[in-house]
Amino acid sequence: MTHLPDGERLTADDHLFVVMEQVMDVPVIPQVIWRVDASGQALDHVAEVGRRLTAGRLSRLVRRTRGPVRDRWVYTARAGHVRIDPDPVAPDEVTGWLHDRLETGIDSVRGPAWELSAVPTTDGHVIVSLVRSHVVADGAAMIRAVTEAVTGQARMPRHRVRRGDGMRDALSLLTAAGRAAVSIRNSVAGGTSVPENHGEAPAGPAVVPTVAVRVDAARFDAVASSRGGTANTLFQAVTLGVLVGSGRVSEGDTVPLAVPMSVRDKDETGEEGELDLRANATTGATVTVRLDAGRYDDLGEIRAAAKAAYRDAAIRRGPDKVAAMAQIAQVLPDAVVRRAAAGSTTPLCLASNLGEPSDAFTGLGLDHTACDVALRSVIRAGSARELAARQGGVSAWAVQTGSTLSLSFTSLDPVHVRDAAHLLDLVKEELGRWGLEWGRDVTQWL
DSSP states (O other), X not given: OOOXXXXXXXXXXXXXXXXXXXXXXXXXXXXXXXXXXXXXXXXXXXXXXXXXXXXXXXXXXXXXXXXXXXXXXXXXXXXXXXXXXXXXXXXXXXHHHHHHHHTSOOOTTTSOSEEEEEEEBTTSEEEEEEEEOTTTOOHHHHHHHHHHHHTTOOOOOOOOOOTXXXXXXXXXXXXXXXXXXXXXXXXXXXXXXXXXXXXXXXXXXXXXXXXXEEEEHHHHHHHHHHXXXXXXXXHHHHHHHHHHHHTSSXXXXXXXXXXXXXXXXXXXXXXXXXXXXXXXXXXXXXXXEEOOGGGGTXXXXXHHHHHHHHHHHHHOOSOOHHHHHHHHHTTSOHHHHHHHHTTOOOOSEEEEEOOOOOHXXXXXXXXXXOEEEEEEEEEOOSSHHHHHXXXXXXXXXXXXXXXXXXXXXXXXXXXXXXXXXHHHHHHHHHHHHTTOOBTTTEEXXX
C-alpha cells in the first residue's frame, strides 16, 4: 500500500524540505556521481535513462496550497532535465563540472526538480551526475527511481482527486498536528549539546568540499571485525574521526551522530516495495558517542550505542521532535514558519550507509565492470559565513559496488575545513589510524 495522503499530498517529511527550500531559502541538494568506463554508446544510454526518469516517480513538482491542507504532488515530465555535454573534460576539470551541476537552478515548485547530466573525460571515463531537490526524493526513493528507469519499469503514478478530498485532508492534518503538539509537550529534554562553530569563516561564496575514495571492501570488513565491530560501525567511527581531525570536537567530547534510517514498506523479498511512493520516508537515529581513543582498539562502545539508537528509533511512539515540528508546520502559514525556523542548524556529524544497491543502480545498466559511485548532499548558502552559521560539520556516505566500498565525505564547516585538499588529508590520516594503507587498501577517485 502507499502511505501518501488522499489526493497524493506531501507528508510532513517532504514538507520539512519544502520549508528549507521555499521558505528559508537554504535548499538541500543531494548529488549522486557515477564514474564509468567510457564506451561508444555511454552518452546515448545515459540520455535514454534520463528520458525514462522523466516518465517515472522522480518527475514530480510541488503545488503549494493555502489553508490547513497539505501541499499536492503534480507528476509531470517537465519536472526533470537531461543534459549531455559531448566535449570531453580533463580529469582536473571534473570537480568544477560537478560543482556547476550543483549550481543548476533546482526548484521543487517551479522546476526542474532534478537534472541528470553526463560528460566524457579525456582519460577514458564518463562522469554522470544526478542532482535533485531533497523535496522530491530521499536516498531510497532516488535509488528506486533510477533502478526503474534503467530496467525500463519507470511509470508515472496516476491519481484522481475525489470530492471532499480537501476537507478530509484538513481534518487529518489538524489531528496529526494536535498529536504532534502533545508529543513535543511530553518529550523529555536532554541529549548532547552541539559545540558551536566559533571562528572566522573565509570571505566569499560558500564552497562545499567533497572527496571520494575507493576502499577494498574485504579489507575494510576485516579491520572492523578485528576490533569487534561491523563495516557499518567502522564507517561511523571513521566519520567521527574525520570530524575530530578537523578540530571541531575533541577527544572526550560526547557527539551526536545522525544516522538516517528508511521506514519504507518491504515486499516479500525484503526489498522496498514499489508501491511506496513517498518522496521522503526516513527517520533519524541519533547515535550518542563519547569520543575515546580506545575506539581504535575496540569498536564495541560505538556498536552498542548504535544498536541502542536503532532500537529507540524503531520502538518510538509517535514522531520525534523534528518530525512533530514538521507536522505542525504544515498547518501554519509560511511567514510564521519562517520566523520559527530562524537559526535552525544542520547536523554536526552524519553517516549514511546505502548498503549494496543493485547493479542496475550502481552501473546504470552499462555493460562494464568498473564503476565508482559517490554521494553528497549540500546546503545551498550564499556565502561561507552563511554556511558556517548553520553549524554543520562532516557528513559521509557509504555505498558498496561489488568488491569495492565507496566512501564520500563532505564538509559544511568552512571554519575548520579549508578546502577539498584539507578534507582529503583528514580522510587519509583517519583511515591510516585504522591500518588502511593509502595506495593499497584505499585510493582516491574524486
